[in-house]
Amino acid sequence: MTIAKGDIRTGFRACASVPALALMLAATAAHAQEAQAPQDAPAAPPVEANSEDSATAIVVTGTRIQANGYTQPTPVTTVSGDQLTLSSPGSLSQSLAPLPALRLSSNPQGGQVSSGNQGAISQLNLRGLGVNRTLVLLDGHRLTPANTGSAPDINMLPQMLIQRVDVVTGGASAAYGSDAVSGVVNFILNRNFRGFRVEGSAGVSSRGDGASQRLGAAFGVHLLDNRLHIIGSAEYYNRGAVYPSPQRGWTTGHYLPLTNPAVNANNPASPDNPTFIIAPDATVASGTPGGLITSGPLANTQFINGQPVPFVGGNLRTAGFMQGGDGVWSGNIAALSLPLRRNVEFLQASFDVTDHVELFVSGSHGYQDAPSLTQITSQNFTIFAGNPFIPAGLNVGGLASFPLSKFNLDVGGSQIDDTGTNWEFTAGARGDFMAGSHRWRWDVTYQNGRSTYQRRLLNNINQVNVYNAADSVTVTPQNVGSSGFAIGSIVCRTSLTNPTNGCVPINPFIPLSQNSPEALDYIFFEAWFKQAIRQQSVQANISGDLAQGWAGPISVAFGAEYRRINTTVTSDPLSQTLPADYIAQTAAGIRGLPSSANSPNRGLGAFGNFQPLDGGYNVKEVFAELNLPLLDHSAIGSAELNGAYRYTDYSTSGGVSSWKVGLVWDPVNELRLRATRSRDIRAPNIVELLSPSRQQGTTITDPFLGNAAFATARFDQGNPNLTPERADTWTAGIVFRPRGSSGFSASIDAYDIKIHDAIVLLVAQDVVNNCFNGLQDYCSLITRANNSPTGVITGINTTYFNGQEIHQRGIDFEASYRTSLSAISSGLNGNLTLRGLLNYVDKYSLSQGPGVPAIDKAGEVGAPASGSSGIYGIPHWSGTISATYANRGFTAYLQGRYVGGGNYDNTFNTGRYNAPGQPITYINDNHISGRFYTDLTLRHDFSGSLSGLQIFGTVENLFDVDPPIDPSRASTLPTQTNGYLYDTIGRRFTMGARINF
Numbered sequence: 002m003t004i005a006k007g008d009i010r011t012g013f014r015a016c017a018s019v020p021a022l023a024l025m026l027a028a029t030a031a032h033a034q035e036a037q038a039p040q041d042a043p044a045a046p047p048v049e050a051n052s053e054d055s056a057t058a059i060v061v062t063g064t065r066i067q068a069n070g071y072t073q074p075t076p077v078t079t080v081s082g083d084q085l086t087l088s089s090p091g092s093l094s095q096s097l098a099p100l101p102a103l104r105l106s107s108n109p110q111g112g113q114v115s116s117g118n119q120g121a122i123s124q125l126n127l128r129g130l131g132v133n134r135t136l137v138l139l140d141g142h143r144l145t146p147a148n149t150g151s152a153p154d155i156n157m158l159p160q161m162l163i164q165r166v167d168v169v170t171g172g173a174s175a176a177y178g179s180d181a182v183s184g185v186v187n188f189i190l191n192r193n194f195r196g197f198r199v200e201g202s203a204g205v206s207s208r209g210d211g212a213s214q215r216l217g218a219a220f221g222v223h224l225l226d227n228r229l230h231i232i233g234s235a236e237y238y239n240r241g242a243v244y245p246s247p248q249r250g251w252t253t254g255h256y257l258p259l260t261n262p263a264v265n266a267n268n269p270a271s272p273d274n275p276t277f278i279i280a281p282d283a284t285v286a287s288g289t290p291g292g293l294i295t296s297g298p299l300a301n302t303q304f305i306n307g308q309p310v311p312f313v314g315g316n317l318r319t320a321g322f323m324q325g326g327d328g329v330w331s332g333n334i335a336a337l338s339l340p341l342r343r344n345v346e347f348l349q350a351s352f353d354v355t356d357h358v359e360l361f362v363s364g365s366h367g368y369q370d371a372p373s374l375t376q377i378t379s380q381n382f383t384i385f386a387g388n389p390f391i392p393a394g395l396n397v398g399g400l401a402s403f404p405l406s407k408f409n410l411d412v413g414g415s416q417i418d419d420t421g422t423n424w425e426f427t428a429g430a431r432g433d434f435m436a437g438s439h440r441w442r443w444d445v446t447y448q449n450g451r452s453t454y455q456r457r458l459l460n461n462i463n464q465v466n467v468y469n470a471a472d473s474v475t476v477t478p479q480n481v482g483s484s485g486f487a488i489g490s491i492v493c494r495t496s497l498t499n500p501t502n503g504c505v506p507i508n509p510f511i512p513l514s515q516n517s518p519e520a521l522d523y524i525f526f527e528a529w530f531k532q533a534i535r536q537q538s539v540q541a542n543i544s545g546d547l548a549q550g551w552a553g554p555i556s557v558a559f560g561a562e563y564r565r566i567n568t569t570v571t572s573d574p575l576s577q578t579l580p581a582d583y584i585a586q587t588a589a590g591i592r593g594l595p596s597s598a599n600s601p602n603r604g605l606g607a608f609g610n611f612q613p614l615d616g617g618y619n620v621k622e623v624f625a626e627l628n629l630p631l632l633d634h635s636a637i638g639s640a641e642l643n644g645a646y647r648y649t650d651y652s653t654s655g656g657v658s659s660w661k662v663g664l665v666w667d668p669v670n671e672l673r674l675r676a677t678r679s680r681d682i683r684a685p686n687i688v689e690l691l692s693p694s695r696q697q698g699t700t701i702t703d704p705f706l707g708n709a710a711f712a713t714a715r716f717d718q719g720n721p722n723l724t725p726e727r728a729d730t731w732t733a734g735i736v737f738r739p740r741g742s743s744g745f746s747a748s749i750d751a752y753d754i755k756i757h758d759a760i761v762l763l764v765a766q767d768v769v770n771n772c773f774n775g776l777q778d779y780c781s782l783i784t785r786a787n788n789s790p791t792g793v794i795t796g797i798n799t800t801y802f803n804g805q806e807i808h809q810r811g812i813d814f815e816a817s818y819r820t821s822l823s824a825i826s827s828g829l830n831g832n833l834t835l836r837g838l839l840n841y842v843d844k845y846s847l848s849q850g851p852g853v854p855a856i857d858k859a860g861e862v863g864a865p866a867s868g869s870s871g872i873y874g875i876p877h878w879s880g881t882i883s884a885t886y887a888n889r890g891f892t893a894y895l896q897g898r899y900v901g902g903g904n905y906d907n908t909f910n911t912g913r914y915n916a917p918g919q920p921i922t923y924i925n926d927n928h929i930s931g932r933f934y935t936d937l938t939l940r941h942d943f944s945g946s947l948s949g950l951q952i953f954g955t956v957e958n959l960f961d962v963d964p965p966i967d968p969s970r971a972s973t974l975p976t977q978t979n980g981y982l983y984d985t986i987g988r989r990f991t992m993g994a995r996i997n998f
Contacts, residue, residue, distance in 0.1 A: 064643070065176055065558035065626050066544050074643055074663030074675040076734055076750045076813065078102065078168040078838065082191065085163065087885070087894040087938045090202050090955050090991045091213060092238065093155050093163070094123035099898050101840035101879040102170050102184070102813065104129035122421065122454075124152040127170065127183035128754065128809055129845070129875050134683055134726075136173065136181035139188050143178075145425060145450030145536040146566070151180050151686050154452075155188075157367035157423040159347035161198065161219040161234045164191035170813060171752060172681035172730035174659035175645035178562065178622055182681045182728045182756065192351065194221035194232050202953075202993025206986050207961060208248040211338055213240040215993070225352075233348040243338040243986055245977070249963070252337075252977050255330050256968040257283035258905075258924065259317045260708045272910070275923035276708055278317060279905070279968060283975070284328025286314070287321050287712075288379050288408035290512040295320075295406050302395070303327065304510040309395045320793075321700075321710035329410050331377055335974040337985040343369030358432040367423040374414030376700075377973040378462050378607045379712060380407045382471045382509050383593030389475045389491050390508040402593075409462075411512035414974055415608050416459040425450045439554070441545030448538045458528040461606040464598035465580060466504070467524045469493055469588045473506035495588050502587040530572040530611035538564040544626075552639075553630030560624050567617035568687040576610045577603050596786065597795040602694045602716050612693040620684075621650045638668040651684050657725050673736035675750075681730060685723035685760050689801040692719035699765045700972050703794060704773040708922075712973055715765040715797045724803055728756045734813075747816035756807040763799040771850050774916040779850075806848040806855070814839040814880075831888025839880035845872075853916045860903040862929045864967045864979030873981040876901030876931065890942040895935070900982050902931035902965065929967045934984055935959040949997040954990070961988040 064073045078100065080088075085096040097103055103125055124132040124147065132152040137144060139158060147154035166188055173181040197220045204213040217236035223229070245252035258277040261270075270276040287295065291304040293312055303312040315326025322328075349363035382405040384391065391397060429446035474494045476486045484500040486492050493504035505523040507516045514521070544558035575583075580599045584591060604610025624647035631640040643663040650656045661679035668674070699715045702708045734750030763782070772780040782799070786792035817836045822829035845859040862874040878901035886893045908914045909924045940953035964983030969976045978985060 064628075064645075065542055065560060065624070066556050066628050066643075074641075074665045074677050074732075075169055075171045075173065075661075076675075076732060076748070078170065078815065080166045080168070082163045082165060084883075085160075085166070086953075087892075087940075088883075088896060088936070089957065090938075090953070090993060091204070091215065091240070092123065093158060093160055094125070097125070097166065097186075099881040099896065100168065101838055101881060102127055102168060103186075104875065104879075122147050122154045123156045125155060125186050127168070127186070128811075129872060130183040130754070130756070130807065130809065133686065134180060134182035134756075136177055136179075136185045137188075138177070138185060140190050140192075141187060142427065142446060142448060142540075143536070143538060143564070145423065145452045146534050146686075147421065147423070147452050148454060148532065148534075150688060151683075154367075154421065154423065156343055156369055157345055157365070157425075158188055159190070159219075159234045159236070159345060159365065161200070161217050161236060162190050162194060162232060162347065163188055165189045170750070171677055171732045172661070172679040172728055172754070174681035174683075174728075175624065175647045175661040175679060176626065178624075178647060178659075179620065179649060179651075179682055179684050179725070182683050182726065182730075183754065190232075190349070191221075192230070192232065192349070194219065195223065196221060197998040198995060200993060200995040202991050204955075204989055204991035206243065207988040207990070208243075208246070210246075211241055211243040211986055211989060213238070213991070215239075228353040229350065230352075231348070231350045233346075235344070235346045237344045239342045240338070240340060242336050242340040244336055245333045249337075249987060251963045251966065252332070254281045254966060254977065255283050255332065255975075256281050256966055256977055257322055257975055258968060258970060259283060259322055259324060260319045260702065260710060262317060262319055262707070264707065270920060270923045272923055275925045277909070277922070277924040279924065279926050279966075280317060280324045282315075282325045283322055283968075284315060284324070284326060284330055285321070285408050285410075285973075286318050286323040286326070286328050288381075288406035289327070289329060290408060290411045292382075292405045292407050292510050294403055297403050298400070299395070299397070299403050304392070307390075307508065307511045308392050319707070319709045321712070329408065330975075331408075331410050331973055332975040332977065334374060334410075334413055335976055336373065337980065339371050339373050341369065341371045343367065355432075357434060358430065360428075360430050362428040363426070365423070365425045368421070370418065370420040373417045373419065374974065375417055375458070375608050376712070377414050378409045378412065379973070380409075380467060380471070381405075381595060382407065382468065384509060385472060385592060387475075388473055388509075390473065390506075390510055392510060405509055407509065407513065408973075409513050411514045412460060415461055418457040418459060419454070421452065421454045423450070423452045436545065439546040439548075441543060443541070443543040445541045446539070448536070450536045452534045454532045456530055456609075456611070458606070458609045460525050461528040461609055462524055463526050463575065463605050464607055465583055465588055465591070465594065465605055467507070468594045468598060469495055469502075469504050469591050470507040470520060470524060471509045472592050494592070495590055499587070499589060504588070526573075526575055526606070528573050528576050528606045528609040528611065530570055530576075530609075532568070532570045535567045536564065538562060550630055552633035552635075553641075555630070556628040558624075558626040562622045563619070564622075565617065565619040566687070568614060570611070570614035572611035572613055575605045577612065578605055579603055580605060595795060596784065597714050600714070600716070600784075600796055604695065608697070610695050612695050614687065614692060616687050616691045618651060618653045618687070618690075620652070623648055632666075638666060640664065640666040649682065649684075651725065653690060653721075654684060654724050657682050657684075657727075671738055671740050673738075674734070675736065676733040677731070679728075679730045681728040683726040683728075683760070685720075685725070685801070688719060689723055689760055689762075690719050690721050692717065694718040694798075699797075700970065701766050701769055701794065701797070702970070703769060705769075706791065706793075710970075711793055713765070713794045713797065715799050717762060718798075718800050720801045723760055723801060724758060726756055726759050726803070728754055730754045744819040745817070748814070750813045750815075751811070752813070753810045754808070756805075758803040759805040759807050760801055760803055761805045762801050765797040765799060767849070768797050768799065769794070771853070774850075774853055774919055776850050776853075804848075804850075806846075808844060808846045808855070809842065809859075810844040811840060811842040811859075814841075831886055834885040834887075835883070837880065837882045839878070842875055842877055845875050847872075849914070854914050856908060856914045858907060860901075861905075861907040862901070862903040862967065862979060862982055863905040864969045864976060864981070874979050876903050876982065878931070890944060892938075892940045892942075894938040894940075896937075898934040898936070900932050900934075902929045905929055905967070929979075930965050932962055932964060932983055934962055951995040951997070952992075953994070954992045956988065956990055958984050958986070958988050963987070 089095040126132045127135040144153035169185040173185045199218045202215045215238045219234035221232040264270045294302045301312045313327045315323035317324045345367040347365040351361040385402045426449045431444035433442045505520040507520045540562035542560035546554035547557045626645040629642045645661045647659045663677040666674045731753040736748045738746045784796040819834045842859045846855040846857045848855045860877045880899045883896040912921045936957045938955040943950045964978035967978045
């Protein structure tokens with residue numbers, strides 16, 4: 002659907018109403034090409050990535066056509082390699098993060114990692130539509146996926162050899178194939194790099210943590226009369242962790258959105274009696290490290306040093322959390338920034354066989370590791386009469402049993418160690434030939450890549466063993482039987498009938514970590530998985546001018562590609578074991594085992610339970626593209642029509658078509674109008690298709706139980722019946738380049754993306770909400786304690802399905818200006834380059850299900866911004882402005898990053914998205930404010946005897962702006978802000994040097 006004029010006018014009115022307008026008025030910068038410009042005059046091509054004045058063929062991301070003077074209709078934003086290093090001297094993901102179109106890119110900057118996500122990986126996410134809908138290329142070629150999805154890890158790219166990055170912010174499946182639903186990010190190598198460069202830098206935050214070191218070297222040589230060109234690089238990067246501390250005062254408030262216990266059927270939720278209250282001093286009410294009796298005649302008894310003492314409850318107390326009291330806070334172990342270590346090596350050689358044929362080969366290797374944490378474990382024990390560890394001071398009376406809840410803060414979160422490697426090999430040939438008076442260009446490429454990823458969950462808890470160990474007895478003449486145990490000894494009750502089961506009893510009334518080493522060895526185990534992905538592809542392309550048309554050369558491109566991906570996952574034996582089988586062998590007759598620990602799904606761990614996987618698929622594609630000039634400097638200007646078609650055949654789901662039609666019209670030299678309409682596709686990946694059921698930890702709020710928050714288990718699994726997604730995309734824009742102001746250009750592009758049959762994983766909270774809304778199919782996916790409708794949720798089955806409609810609409814603004822200051826005043830020296838990028842998201846709607854309105858997530862910035870959708874913040878406004886001053890070897894770069902505020906949750910305080918009859922959910926404060934961050938880089942290039950030496954210093958978040966209080970939903974590792982959007986580290990410094998020989 003096109004964006005109506007009214008929609009665009011609304012966007013402009015909104016622009017005038019927010020501080021973000023300043024970004025446009027200040028707006029700024031050129032797409033500076035790194036190459037051969039003097040250091041006091043950085044190059045500044047216009048906003049578009051291609052130049053009509055080019056005398057030679059150019060490569061434009063977003064099209065397969067290589068032709069002189071061709072201007073494509075799809076918007077492209079270009080960032081030079083020099084700009085990347087000025088913006089952030091650390092990693093590529095950090096350098097690209099300020100681009101407003103790149104939202105929610107997954108990277109190791111966040112602290113908490115679930116047992117299913119992979120924390121060492123950095124992936125790009127255009128428009129916030131998902132990393133699997135963003136196609137990432139290196140020199141126009143696909144890379145091997147880093148995990149069982151489809152997106153590669155950009156940490157594995159040779160950062161020192163990146164010449165520029167092209168970001169296509171429109172559907173490009175017809176040109177590049179599957180996954181280019183939200184666009185393409187193409188990293189372009191500097192294949193003509195010459196010389197030798199060494200660089201090193203070190204950084205640290207103003208609090209003295211998060212120290213980083215980066216070392217690298219790159220070279221380029223021309224041999225054999227410039228016919229052989231070799232480039233290579235080797236890079237190392239290391240970064241320390243950052244944790245909450247009093248030095249970051251915003252982390253000490255301990256805020257959480259707590260469920261208001263005053264809301265009930267007789268006192269329904271209202272603005273004055275909200276469902277949730279964002280409150281400070283939040284603590285865990287469901288358990289303590291030493292154990293807490295939560296119900297029955299002994300309720301509110303906790304155990305400290307193994308002895309019973311009263312448990313003081315706090316305000317707003319529900320089953321999961323409360324404000325104050327004797328509860329514990331676990332957020333201090335949730336890292337604000339994960340540690341990361343990586344090294345990447347790259348080598349490429351090309352050889353000119355003739356003036357028209359070139360052979361090339363390249364190879365790369367990368368390795369990285371990143372330790373992290375996942376959720377803290379807890380147990381709900383049943384302590385039976387006669388347990389020898391019951392403290393003497395606890396009067397149990399005639400109770401046969403009583404509940405004891407433990408929250409294992411003493412153990413900490415389950416420790417994760419992630420390591421990943423990547424190997425890429427590419428070989429091929431390219432060249433050109435003449436057909437009549439027209440030059441044609443061709444290339445053939447073979448790619449073979451392998452990514453491996455290993456995760457070790459170092460202190461996972463064996464759910465059967467821990468409950469088995471908690472049910473202990475004293476050996477007596479009456480129960481010893483033939484077990485052989487000494488009278489008076491303490492053993493697990495099941496060991497009386499199975500003395501070789503290995504069970505070691507634990508004292509459940511002390512913190513778990515204080516039990517004997519033998520008991521801990523029995524309870525804990527190391528869960529792991531090893532994943533290997535192999536991708537092989539062959540592609541061939543040819544392009545050139547087919548004929549001379551009435552308004553210019555008619556250009557075409559054709560091509561074909563074959564790609565095969567195989568994935569293998571292996572895992573530890575306990576993660577593959579059925580609980581029922583394990584119980585029969587080692588714990589027959591076990592008492593007090595909750596249903597969540599004896600589920601029909603494989604795996605004994607509290608987290609992880611990784612399952613083996615072995616599968617693959619192949620893809621066969623053919624495409625054609627046409628560029629037809631319509632007008633050439635006529636009375637109404639110049640115009641070109643572009644069209645592309647691709648047919649893709651998936652071995653898993655069959656054939657599907659994608660296409661694009663675009664128009665560029667220059668009514669006058671100063672003005673360009675452009676528009677595209679495309680059909681884009683994404684096929685399901687291996688995980689979505691074939692992954693077996695696997696347990697994950699999650700936290701949900703249960704509307705059936707007064708929105709109480711609980712930690713529970715979800716069971717994810719694939720769906721072999723999935724079909725490809727289809728997306729319909731419109732873009733329409735204006736490019737303005739005023740005559741007499743050659744250094745200024747600006748563009749405005751509106752976009753509208755509708756994704757049909759989107760592949761999504763049922764989210765646990767969505768399942769509960771939809772069941773509450775009366776959708777009975779979802780209720781069957783929920784398991785409750787004792788199968789009671791009022792029982793606590795013990796498990797939720799989730800799967801992938803083609804069931805969601807996604808609709809995003811917005812506007813991109815871009816402007817740049819470059820001038821010599823002497824043109825302003827003869828007394829001024831140097832050059833000034835300004836650039837501004839601004840994005841406004843008007844709509845981001847997600848369908849919920851039959852009879853329920855779609856939720857519009859635009860303007861929602863809560864952490865996580867949608868507890869049910871998996872989207873972590875889509876502010877209406879975000880943008881970046883920058884100013885670069887260069888003079889006689891000195892460069893100053895000033896960058897401002899704006900992240901808009903919005904609602905904590907768009908579904909709160911309104912009935913707009915509710916099913917008929919569903920009550921409104923209220924919260925006491927639904928507003929999160931935006932933030933503006935400032936970065937400064939200074940560098941100096943020496944001359945004379947020190948020529949080739951450059952020193953630089955960068956201060957990120959110059960004014961040490963704290964993030965807004967934007968707490969996560971109820972979680973055992975709570976965070977105080979949305980780390981996907983806002984800076985959690987504060988001011989940080991980096992200093993370094995580069996030497997060019």
